[in-house]
Amino acid sequence: MSDTKAPAGATVASSGRRASGLPIRLEGVTKRYPGQDKPAVDAVTLELPAGRTTMFVGPSGCGKTTLLKMINRLIEPTSGKIFLGDEDVTGQDPDQLRRRIGYVIQAGGLFPHMTVGANVALVPKMLGWEKKKVAGRVDELLDLVGLDPTVYRDRYPRELSGGQQQRVGVARGLAADPPVLLMDEPFGAVDPITRQRLQDEMLRIQDELGKTIVCVTHDFDEAVKLGDKIVVFDVGARVVQHGTPEEVLSDPAEQYVADFVGAGATLKQLTLARVEDVELRQVTTATVGGDSAAAVAVARAAGDDFVVVLDQRGRPVSWPTLAELGRTTSVPGTVDARLPVVGLRSTLNDALDTMLAASQAGVVVMGNRDSLAGVLTIESVMAAIRQARAAVAG
Amino acid sequence: MWDYVLDRRGQIAQQALQHLSLVVQCVLLGTVIALLVAMAVYRSPRATALANGVSAVGLTIPAFALLGILLAPFGFGITPAVIAVTFYAALPVLRNAVVGLAGVDPSLVESARGMGMSRLATLLRVEVPLAWPVILAGVRTSTQMVMGIAAIAAYVLGPGLGGFIFTGLSRLGGANAVNSALTGTMAVVLLALVLDLLLVLAGRLTTPRGIRV
Ligand SMILES: Nc1ncnc2c1ncn2[C@@H]1O[C@H](COP(=O)(O)OP(=O)(O)O)[C@@H](O)[C@H]1O
Ligand SMILES: [Mg+2]
Numbered sequence: 001m002s003d004t005k006a007p008a009g010a011t012v013a014s015s016g017r018r019a020s021g022l023p024i025r026l027e028g029v030t031k032r033y034p035g036q037d038k039p040a041v042d043a044v045t046l047e048l049p050a051g052r053t054t055m056f057v058g059p060s061g062c063g064k065t066t067l068l069k070m071i072n073r074l075i076e077p078t079s080g081k082i083f084l085g086d087e088d089v090t091g092q093d094p095d096q097l098r099r100r101i102g103y104v105i106q107a108g109g110l111f112p113h114m115t116v117g118a119n120v121a122l123v124p125k126m127l128g129w130e131k132k133k134v135a136g137r138v139d140e141l142l143d144l145v146g147l148d149p150t151v152y153r154d155r156y157p158r159e160l161s162g163g164q165q166q167r168v169g170v171a172r173g174l175a176a177d178p179p180v181l182l183m184d185e186p187f188g189a190v191d192p193i194t195r196q197r198l199q200d201e202m203l204r205i206q207d208e209l210g211k212t213i214v215c216v217t218h219d220f221d222e223a224v225k226l227g228d229k230i231v232v233f234d235v236g237a238r239v240v241q242h243g244t245p246e247e248v249l250s251d252p253a254e255q256y257v258a259d260f261v262g263a264g265a266t267l268k269q270l271t272l273a274r275v276e277d278v279e280l281r282q283v284t285t286a287t288v289g290g291d292s293a294a295a296v297a298v299a300r301a302a303g304d305d306f307v308v309v310l311d312q313r314g315r316p317v318s319w320p321t322l323a324e325l326g327r328t329t330s331v332p333g334t335v336d337a338r339l340p341v342v343g344l345r346s347t348l349n350d351a352l353d354t355m356l357a358a359s360q361a362g363v364v365v366m367g368n369r370d371s372l373a374g375v376l377t378i379e380s381v382m383a384a385i386r387q388a389r390a391a392v393a394g
Numbered sequence: 395m396w397d398y399v400l401d402r403r404g405q406i407a408q409q410a411l412q413h414l415s416l417v418v419q420c421v422l423l424g425t426v427i428a429l430l431v432a433m434a435v436y437r438s439p440r441a442t443a444l445a446n447g448v449s450a451v452g453l454t455i456p457a458f459a460l461l462g463i464l465l466a467p468f469g470f471g472i473t474p475a476v477i478a479v480t481f482y483a484a485l486p487v488l489r490n491a492v493v494g495l496a497g498v499d500p501s502l503v504e505s506a507r508g509m510g511m512s513r514l515a516t517l518l519r520v521e522v523p524l525a526w527p528v529i530l531a532g533v534r535t536s537t538q539m540v541m542g543i544a545a546i547a548a549y550v551l552g553p554g555l556g557g558f559i560f561t562g563l564s565r566l567g568g569a570n571a572v573n574s575a576l577t578g579t580m581a582v583v584l585l586a587l588v589l590d591l592l593l594v595l596a597g598r599l600t601t602p603r604g605i606r607v
Contacts, residue, residue, distance in 0.1 A: 072508060074504065074507060074508055094510075095510045095511070095512050096510065097510070098507070098509060098510035099509070099510035103505070103508035103509055105501060105504065105505055105508070106501075107501070109501050109502055109504070109505030109508075110505075111502060111505070111506075111524075112502075112524070112604045113523045113524060113602035113604045113605045114602070114604065115604070122509060122511075123510065126509075126510060126511070156603060156604030157604065158604060172509070173509075182508075
């Protein structure tokens with residue numbers, strides 16, 4: 001769906017994707033913790049492009065979190081300057097500054113004594129938004145992160161799964177429409193399947209919003225998947241390499257990066273391919289409550305042996321075979337909790353994982369806002385990988 | 395004994411009311427003081443240790459001793475009673491408030507600061523509400539304890555049911571002495587139960603639903 005409204009001032013970046021964020025510039029940023037002889041972050045100079053996702057990756061303790069928290073001054077730099085756009089933020093009131101920078105931490109950091117809606121509303125309220133505008137914004141954001149506001153708005157965080165809490169955390173970070181979003185290992189605390197879904201969601205949301213995102217991870221695969229740019233750090237937050245995922249994978253700057261990327265670099269490059277790069281199979285769909293016999297007839301005519309059932313909002317809920325569907329009179333609305341789903345920006349690796357986890361030979365592919373984009377079969381994944389491998393082999 | 399109670403029901407009711415009002419006011423005052431002290435110290439490990447030390451040692455001071463000490467500057471009357479009762483009321487709340495505030499998940503505090511809440515807003519909107527159940531448990535302990543101490547405070551002519559107890563004890567062997575002491579004691583116990591029930595109810599009403607157990 002491309003009918004989302006662009007906020008005023010949005011610009012279109014060279015690649016065609018929108019960018020509503022501001023660039024971030026770090027100049028000689030240093031942090032020396034008291035009582036330590038070596039600085040945790042040593043004179044880092046970096047430019048992070050507006051409206052793009054930059055992943056900070058490196059081993060534990062190398063200073064990623066310290067560097068990230070200096071951007072919103074949760075940690076005060078010992079020296080150096082930080083610019084948001086053209087503004088030097090090192091001298092600004094930190095509370096005012098932070099209200100303009102979204103911040104998302106592991107497990108969401110939701111306040112358990114406030115409802116989901118109250119959590120999301122916090123920053124807009126601090127900024128003095130009108131009540132009505134805040135309420136509208138809360139619903140809009142919950143919708144954006146894939147949570148039905150009527151169901152989740154008044155729930156408490158403990159009534160949500162880990163993945164849902166993390167979604168609310170992202171919604172809260174985006175609530176006041178900040179140009180910059182900082183995330184510290186946001187998906188570190190959830191299981192692999194949920195993590196992959198959340199990553200897909202994040203890619204979709206970023207496609208829509210074009211924020212300047214800085215995201216810390218220690219997982220190189222996550223950096224490759226989510227990042228437009230990757231910064232690889234060594235101890236003291238020394239910048240070892242700063243480039244696109246493709247650049248880092250195909251041309252590691254030092255042995256250190258090569259080791260970090262790991263042995264499977266070529267294989268990783270294969271799996272870098274996204275679902276959207278592969279041809280999807282278009283399938284017959286049926287809407288919940290429709291006539292089963294008619295749906296079966298349409299599918300037969302199209303040569304399909306199953307249909308994808310969509311709910312009233314167009315979201316896929318199950319994919320029964322024609323035999324299964326034929327036994328019903330109207331299309332059932334039962335939600336298949338094990339329906340394998342990936343996003344258009346998922347990697348082929350994710351798609352394969354999802355198929356394996358569900359023991360299915362295909363996955364349903366979602367486009368924007370939970371709408372169906374098609375079905376990806378294992379055959380087309382294998383074909384794509386064969387093709388890519390042939391290309392790499394030359 | 396029943397006749398004894400019936401004969402003096404007016405006096406008993408009045409003393410009970412005075413007792414209750416002394417306890418409630420001192421617990422409120424003690425809670426406010428304890429919360430302020432806890433907020434001032436909980437971020438510093440050293441100050442926290444000091445506060446915990448004070449509340450531990452303070453609770454070992456016999457009520458009679460403290461009242462005796464307070465008699466010198468303040469003389470007999472309501473002032474030493476209020477000071478002593480408030481002192482004891484504050485201690486359990488202080489201990490629990492420090493524990494409760496220190497027990498708030500640091501990542502939530504970081505989250506609050508990270509979204510631009512001021513120090514004070516973080517304390518009042520995140521830390522205190524999350525520590526509230528623990529603080530309230532302290533208030534309950536303190537109320538129970540102070541019920542008895544308020545009775546002892548009658549020794550310095552403070553108001554309340556302690557009057558019955560002391561009158562009885564000082565005339566042991568005389569007519570109605572046991573009745574008097576027993577009436578005072580049972581009224582204290584009864585009041586303590588009622589107040590505790592009210593506190594449990596207040597706890598239900600003031601604890602946010604998201605963190606109720
Ligand atoms: N509050 C602190 N006080 C002292 N040292 C710290 C503090 N926070 C982090 N450090 C140290 O700074 C270094 C970098 O930490 P951090 O930025 O958390 O690394 P990363 O996020 O990359 O794992 C580590 O050696 C860590 O021990
Ligand atoms: Mg870290």
